[in-house]
Amino acid sequence: MAQSKQDPRIARKLAIRRKAQRRHSHFYQRCAHWSFNRQTGGDQPPIHWHRERWMLAATALLITVLSGFLIPAWATAMKPVATQPVEHTLLPLALPKVEAPSLKSPAMEDWRVLQVRSGQTLADIFQSQGLSLSDLQRVVDNAGDAKTALHNIRPGQEFDFLIGRHGNLEGIRFDKDESTRAIIRLDGATPSMNTVARTVETREQIAHGVIDDSLFAAANKAGLSNAMVIKLADLFKYDIDFVQDLRVGDSFTVVYDTVYRDGGYLREGDIVAAEFVNQGQRYTAYRFKRADGSIGWFSEDGRPLQKSFLRIPVDFTRISSTFSAARMHPILGLMRAHKGVDYAAPTGTPIHAAGDGVIKFRGWMNGYGNFVIIQHNSQISTAYGHMSRFATERVGQHVRQGDVIGYVGMTGLATGPHLHYEFRVDGVQRNPQTVTLPKPEPLPGPQMAQFKSIVVKPQLARLTEIDNNYKLARAQSTPRSDD
Incomplete structure (x- = not known):
């Protein structure tokens, strides 16, 4: 009988087994008796219990016994402990009435x-x-x-x-x-x-600066706006000629208010106190409320800063011609006296009355063009020439210091727009830049004492402290030269 073919899969498994037995023959020879499925021949029993088999059987029995004890114990430990129920007492509580919400929400207004x-x-x-x-x-x-x-x-x-x-x-x-x-x-x-x-509050600010180029440049560097620079110059314009008197190294300190509304910045307020050092001369200004409720600015000696006359009747110009006994006239070409000061300014710049008085003349004057004369008292008068046009005042009308009486021009004998300004005493022209102006009267006794104690003393201490701190900071930042 022909031998039947063997299944290829079985043949492959047998081949793999024979190969493993050949490669690990030493292991199989040493542990062959561990097998429970060894084929025996003859009359030998199918299983022979060697020492190794007894050890395997004992290990299996031990695991079975331990499992019977451990699993119920673990289940008991995980079982929640029964507790006695806690009795609660319910009390009635009155709740506030809540209105049902409106189905309509208010529309936002745009x-x-x-x-x-x-x-x-x-x-x-x-x-x-x-x-x-x-x-x-x-x-x-x-x-x-x-x-x-x-x-x-x-x-x-x-x-x-x-x-x-x-x-x-x-x-x-x-x-x-x-x-x-x-x-x-x-x-x-x-x-x-x-x-x-609306909630309005004022907060004080402090600025300090030294002039090394111009007043505006120094003030802006110190954090002051152009409007605050105008206010500062307006305070000291009676004592300082801001066109001609400023020098490099002049300094200023300003304490001023800023106004806030509803917590937001609104605008700059007024100057509270100020100090200006011009060519070594110190000038001060302090805000003070008089007994009649009016507010003014005063120097440390209690005299109003507002003098009887303005030094310069136009704002921030340059001097194009000074007071002189003999000057070559730019048009006539002749040597003649120039008995006033010429302030060059753009056409249309407002011209202010230098002091309180009455308009004595308003019209055309040869050489002067449009010309105005103001009589201030029995001795003093001021004159204004080369105006482009007049303001609304008429002859005989009373004007106050600072009122606009006309506008800069170049009418008459003039080569460019400027104001020709004269200061006359008993009809004789004097140099407006050097003439001695009368001092205003100081505050009366009771107000002077209040001014000194409430205003000058604390503000002067602040100005002095600021000045000292600045000098100290400047000294520390200046490098020392080696001896």
């Missing part, structure tokens, strides 16, 4: 904020929002005591408009004054106006 530009009128602002002059009239009619604010708008001021879906005016908000906001509503049955108070 206010348009508009800032006034230079040259704009209130009518222009309303028309820019698509509103008519009748809308403006309704607002004015319902503004009440806030009407004045609508007639005196200024650049930068804000107006808030509430416009309806159909383009109709429903409300307007604006500043009645610095600390009050006016709100006019036109969307109800009848127009209404109410006011809201």
Whole structure:
């Protein structure tokens, strides 16, 4: 009988087994008796219990016994401990009544904020929002005591408009004054106006600077705005000629207010105290409220800074010609006296009255062009020439110091726009830059004592401290030269 073919898979397994037995023959020879499935021949029993088999059987029995003890113990440990139930007492509690929420949430109002530009009128602002002059009239009619604010708008001021879906005016908000906001509503049955108070506070600021180029450059470096520089110069203009007297190394210290509204910066306030050192000469200014409620600035000796006369009747110009007994006239070509001071300035620059007085002459004068003479008292008068045009004052009208009496020009014998200014005593011209001006009267006794104790003493201490700190910082930053 032909031998049947062997299954290829079985043959492959047998081949792998024979190969493993050949490679690990030493292991199989040493541990062959560990097998429980050894084939035996003859009359031998199928299994012979050697020492190794007894050890395997004992290990299996031990694992079985331990499992019977450990598993129930673990299950008992994980079982939660039964606790006695805690008794609770329920007390009635009255709850507050809660109103059901409204299904309608209030709509957010969309206010348009508009800032006034230079040259704009209130009518222009309303028309820019698509509103008519009748809308403006309704607002004015319902503004009440806030009407004045609508007639005196200024650049930068804000107006808030509430416009309806159909383009109709429903409300307007604006500043009645610095600390009050006016709100006019036109969307109800009848127009209404109410006011809201705003929190306004002042904070003091301090600036110190040294002039190494110009006053404006030094002040801006110290953190002062151009407007505050004008205020500083305006305080000391009676004693310092800011056109000619400033020198490199001059210094200033300013204590001034800043105004905040609702926590935000609003504007600069007034100068509280100031010190200016010009060519080694020290000048001071302190703000003080007089007994009549008016506010003024005074020097340390209690005299008003505002003198009887201004040194310079125009703002920040340059001197084009000084007072001289003999000068070559630029047009006539002749040597003749120049009995005044010429201040060059752009055409149209305002000219101010140097002091209180009465206009004695206003008209054309040969050589002077448009000419004004102001009589201040029985002895002193001032004269102003080459004006481009006059202001509104007339002959015989009383003017106060600082009033605008005309504008810079080049009428008459002039080669360029400037002011020719004369200071006359008993009809004789004196040099406006060097003439001795009368001193104003100091504060009366009781006010002087209050001024010294409340104003000068604390502010002087602050100015001195600032000056000393600056000198110390400057000394520490200056490198020492080797001896």
